[in-house]
Amino acid sequence: MLVGLSLSIGWGIRGNFGHEYGAAFAGCLAAITVALLSGRDDWRQRVLYFAFFGAIGWGFGASISYMQVISYTQSGHALSQWYGYTGLFYIGFLWAGLGGAGTALAAVAGQDRLVRLFKPVLFVFAAWFFQDLIEDAVATALQSSLGFDRTWSRHKSPLYWFDADYLGAFFALLGVGVYDLQERRQTNGWLLPVFALMGAVLGYLVQWILQKTDLEAGLSSLLTYSLGDPAYIDPATGKPAFDPHNFLNNWPQWFGDYPQHVGWMLGLVLGITAYFIRFGKFRNGSSLIVYMASGWLLAFLAFPVLGSLFFADAGGIRMTPPRSDDWAGITGVFVGTILWMRRNQLLPVAVAAVMSGTIGGLGFSGVQWLKQLLMAPGNPAILKNKGFFPESESFRHIASDWANWQHQNWHSFLEQSYGFVNGIAIAVTLGFLATRIPMHDTSKTVEPTRGRWTLGVAAVFVLLAIPYVNLVKNVEEWGKKLNPEVWTQTLFQADGSLKTAPAVWDVPYLGHLPGVDFLNLSPDSWFKLTWFFLLLMAVLVIRRHFREPLAIIPKSWLGKGQMLYLILLWVMVIGNFERALVDWAPQRLLTEWVITVNAVLATALVLLAPFERETVRIQQEKAFAFWYRRVWFWAVASAVVAVPIFLVTNRLIYQYPPYEKLDKVTNHTRFGPEASWRARPNLKNAEHK
Template sequence: MAFSRNRPSPIWHWQSVLLGGLSLSIGWGIRGNFGHEYGAAFAGCLAAIVIALVSGRSDWQQRVLYFAFFGAIGWGFGASVSYMQVIAYTMSGQSATQLYGYAALFYIGFLWAGLGGAGTTLAAVAERERLVKLFKPILFVFGIWFLQDLIEDPIAHALQSGIKLDHTASRHKSPLYWFDADYLAASTALLAMGVYDLLDQKSRQAVWLPAFAAAGASVGWLIQYLLHTLGLDQPLAALLTYPLGDPTYINPETGKLAFDPHNFLNNWPQWFGDYPTHIGWVVGLIIGLIAYFVRFGKFRNGASLIVYMASGWLLAFLALPVFGSLFFADYGGLRMTPPRSDDWAGITGVFIGMISWMRRHQLRPVAVASVISGTIGGLGFSGIQWVKHLLMAPGSPRILAGRGVSPDSPEFKTTVANWADWQQQNWHSFLEQSYGFVNGIAIVVALGFLATRIPLHKDHMPNKPAQGKWTLGVATVFVLLAIPYVNLIKNVEEWGKQLNPEVWTRTITQADGTQEIVPALWDVPYLGRLPGVDFLHMTPGAWFTLTWLLLLCLFIILIRRHSREPIALIPAYWLGKGQLIFLILLWLMIVGNFERALVNWHPDRILTEWGVTLNAILATLLVLTVPTEKAPILIQIPASYDPVYKQAWIRALLAMTVSVLFFWQTNRLIYHYPPHEKLDNSIHFRFGPEADWRARPNLKNAQHK
C-alpha cells in the first residue's frame, strides 16, 4: 500500500506543515539550552498540540491535552542518548569513523522521532478509555522517579562514604554507576508497576511475594557460596568481565603503557566491586521478584505498556553493552560512543518494547506512524549535520590544507581570516533548530498519513457523562506547570554562577576541613529577621520551588472551579483551549529561556535566542489563523496495516543505507581529508589506534569524560 492521501487533510496545508516544523524547531532550540529529557518533552509537547489543532478533526482537538501529555513523554525518551561525540565522528576525517558517525546519527534520530511519534500518535489512535486508564500507571512511575531523586544520592553516599560524589565529573565514583546509563530509572519504573499491580489486584496471592523474594535471595546466596567454595567464582567473574578501555594502549608521547589496568572501570555496576559478597543474594532477590510477577502479575490498565518498555530497556542494555561487548572487547565493545553513556542500548529496548506492545494490542497505526516519523527523524539528524558541514566549507582550514595549501602561505592566512567570523558562528544551534524543524515535519507526515485513515472517535456521548475528567486536570498541570518547572528550575543554578556571588552563594567548611561553595540562604521577609530567629531561610532554588507549589495550588483551585462552572477566560471550544495552552507554554518558555541566557549574554546567542523568538512570533500568527474547528475529511480505513507496516520498514532501511552512504562520500569528496596517519589525534575517533575508548577511557581516579 502506497503512502498516498485519500483527500487532503488540513494537516497537509503548507501553513500547517510550517507550523508543525516551527513548533518543534522552537522547542529544540530551547531544548539545547536546558538539555536532556525535560527539554525534549517541551519540544514534543508543542508539536503535539499543533498537530491536534491543525488536523481539522474535532475529536483530535478535543484530545489536545492528551496529545500534549503523551507527545511530551514520547519525545522525552530519546534525549537520554549521548550524541555529541557522534556528531564529532562525522567530522573526524577518518573514513570508517565518519561512516559510522552518519549511521549512528540516523539511528539516534530514528529512535528519538520514532518514540516521539508513537507518543503523539497514541493520543490520536487509542480509545479515550484506554488513554484515561494509562494515567494511573504513569503517575505511579512519576511518583517513584520523584522518590528516586530524593534517595539515590543518600544511598550512594551511604554505600561509599568518604568519597566525594556528584552528577558531573565524579559521577563514575558512585557505587550505583553503570555505563553512565539510566538503568535505575528503568528499574524503578518496573518497581512502580509492581506496586501498582499489587494495589490494583488486591489479591490474596500477594502473600507469595515475600516467599518468592526470600527463595530467590536464598538460592542466589547459595549459588555464590558454592561457586566460592569450589573456587569457580573468580574464573566466572573474569569470564563475564571486560575493562572499559585498552590495557595495551601505548602513549604516543612516552612510548609506554598509558594506563594502569586496575584503574579501568568494567562492565558491571560499581557496587559489584565494592561489595562482591552481596552480589548473589541481591541478584537472586531481584530474580525472585521477577518470577512472582511473571507468575501472578496482571498489569492492567496499560501498565503492561510500561512493563514492556522498561523491561525492553534492561534486556537490551544487558544484551548489548554488558554481555554482547564481551565478544567485541578488542573493538571497544557493542557501545555506540565509548567512553560516553550507553543509554542508546536501553532506548533501543524501549522502542522494541513499545512496538511489540502496540502490535499486540491492536494499535498497529501507532507502530506505522512510529516508523514513518522515525525514518524522517533519522534523515533529519544525519542530514542536517551533513548540511551544516557543507555550509562550513567556505574558508575551512581543513579544506585548504587538504588541497595542499601551506598554513604559512598568504593564500591560507587571507582565506582563513576572511571567513573567520563565518566559521565561528553558532553552528551547533543551527543544527539543533534545523533538526528540530525536520522532526516537526516527521510528526506532520506521520499524523497526516493517519488523519484520513483513523475513524472518528466518539469521546463524548449525548446524555452520558465523560469518564476520567480528572485526567484533563492532570494533563493541564503537567503541560503548563510541570514541564516549565523542570526546565526553568535550572535557571536558578545558572543565575547563581553568573550573578553576584555574595548574594547567590556562600562558603561552608566541611568536616574534613575543606571548603565548599553552596547556594546562599535567603531569609523570609520580616519573620526571618526577628531577633533570635536564624532558621527561617531557604536557598534560591527552594524559593523558586515554593513559588511553583503556590501556582500548583492555584491551578488545582481553578481546575476544580472550572469543572463545576466554566471560567469565562477559558474558551468554550477545544480549538480555543488548545490555542491558549500552546501560547501560554510557548511564551513562558521563550521568556524563561531568555532569562537563562541574559546573565551570560554573548552576541553569538542571537542565532538561538533571537531566532527562536522570531519563530515564536510566526508560530503565534499561524496557530491563531491556520487551524479550523472542523474540516470535511473523507475517512477510509485500511483493511490491514500489515502491508503498510512492512513497507515502512523497507523504506526506513533504504533511506538509512542510501543517505548514510551519500553523506559520507560527499563529505569526504568536499573536505579532502589527509591520510589517516596525519589526522589530528585530538579529534574523536571510534576506530583505529587512537579511538576514544583506547586513548580517553574513563578512569577510576580521573574526571569523567
C-alpha cells in the same frame, strides 16, 4: 510548517536545558499543533492527551549521548565517519520513532484506553520521584569517601553502570509493580515477600557454592571485560598509557565494592521478577510500561554488558565509548513499544513510529551533513588539506575573510534545523493517520465524567510540570553568573577548609526579627516554594472549572488548545531568554533571537491557521499490515542510500589527509589505533570523559 516550527523552537530551547525534560517540551508543543491543525474535532478534544503522551514519547530519546557521534562524522577517518552518520541516523530514528509513537497513541487509541493508562503512568512518575529522593543518599551510604557527583565524578558512584539510566528502568518496573498489586487489591500479594526471600536465599547459596568450588573467580573473569585497551601505547612515551587496574568494567561499581552481596541481591531481583511473571496481571495498559522497561534492561544486558564480551577488542557493542550506553536501553524501549502495539491492536501506532523514525533519522544525519557543507567555505581544515600552509598569506587571507562565518553558533543551527525536520516527521505521520483512522465517537467523550480527572492531570503536567523541570535549572545558572555576594556564601568545613554554597535569603519581615535566624531559604528553595503555590492555585482553578466552567477558558477545544499552546510556548521562551541573559554574547542571537522570532511567527500561525469548522476526508485503512511492512522497507532503504551519500560527498569536499595526520585531539574516532575508547577511556582516578 507550524508543527516543524514548534519542534524547532522546542529543540533550540532543549539544547539549553538538555536531556529528557527539554525534549518533552519540544514534543509537547508539536503534539498540540498536530491536534489543532488536524481538522478533526475528535483529535482537538484530545489535545491534552496529545500533549501528555507526545511529551513523554519525545522525552525518551533525549537520554542518548550523541555529541561524540557527531564528532565521528567530522573525524576524517572514513570508517568512523560512516559509523557516525549511521549512528546519527539510528539515534534520530529511535528519538523520532518513540516521539511519533507517543503522539500517535493519543490519536489512535480509544478514549477509555487512554484514561485507564494515566494511573499506571502516574505510579511510574511517583517511583521516579522516589528514585530521585533516595539515589544520592543510597550511593553516599555505600561509598561516602570517594566524593562522587552527577558530573565529572559520577563514575565514582557505586551505582554507576556504563553512565546509563538503568535505575530509571528498574524504578519504572517498581512503580508498575506497585500499581499491579494495588489494582489486584493484593490478591496473592502475600506471596511476594516469599518469592523475594526464596530468590535471595537461592542467590546466596549459588554464590556460596561457587566460592566453595573455586568457580566464582573464573565465572567473574569470563563475564567481565575492561572498558579500555590495556595494550594501548602512549604515542608520546612509547609505553603503556594506562594501568589496567584503573579501568572500569562492564558491571555496576558496587559489584566490585561489595562482591559478597551480589548473589543474594541478584536472587532477590529474580525472585520478585518470578512473582510478577506468575501472578502479575498488568491491566489498564500498564503492560505497555512492562514491555518498555523490560525492553530497556534486556537490550542493555544484551549489547554493552554481555554482547560486548565477544567484541572487547573493538570497544564492545557500544555506540559512543567511553560515553553513555543509553542507546541500547532505548533500543529495547522502542522494540518493546512496537511489540506491545502490535499485540494490542494498535498497529497504526507502530506504523507511525517507524514512519516518523525514518524521517527523524534522515533529519539528524542529514542536517549534520548539511551543517558540514555550510561550514566548508573558508574552513581552515580544508585549506590545510588542500596544501595551504597556515603561515602563508593566502591561507591567512581566506581564513580571515571567513572567520566570522566559521565562528557562528553552528551547533544551534544543527539543533533547530533537526528539530524542524522532527516536526515535519510528526506532521507527515499524523497527517497520514488523520485521513485513515476512523473518527472517534465524540458524543460520549467530550469531557466525560468518568476519567475527567485525567484532563486536569494532563493540564498540570503541560503547564506546570514541564516548565518547572526545565526552568528550575535557571537558578543554578543565575547563581554561577550573577553577583556572588548575593547568590553564594562561604562556609567553614570541619577540617578548616572553605566551601562555597548557595546563599540563604531571609523571609521578608519575619526573617529579620530579633533573635530569628532560621526563617530563610536558598534561592533554589524559594523557586520551588513559588512553584508549589502555583500548583495549589492550579488545582483549585481546575476543580472550580470542572464544577462550573470559568469564563476565561474558551468553550471550544480549538480555543482551549490555542491557549494551552501559547501559555506553554511563551513561558518557556521567556524562561530560556532569562537563562541566557546572564551570560549574553552576540553568538546567542542565532539561538535566543531566532527562537523568539520563530515564537512570534508560531503565535500568528497557531491563531490564524486552524479554523473552527473543517472537514477531513477519511478513507478508513483496513490493511495497516501492508503499511507496516512498507515503512520498514523504506527505513532500511533510507539508511542504506543516505549514509554513503553523506560520507562520499563530505570526503570529496573536505579532502582529509591520511589517518596519521588527522586531528584526533579535537575530533573523536570510533575505530583505529587512536580510537577514543582506547586513547581516552574513563579511569577510576580521573574525571569522567
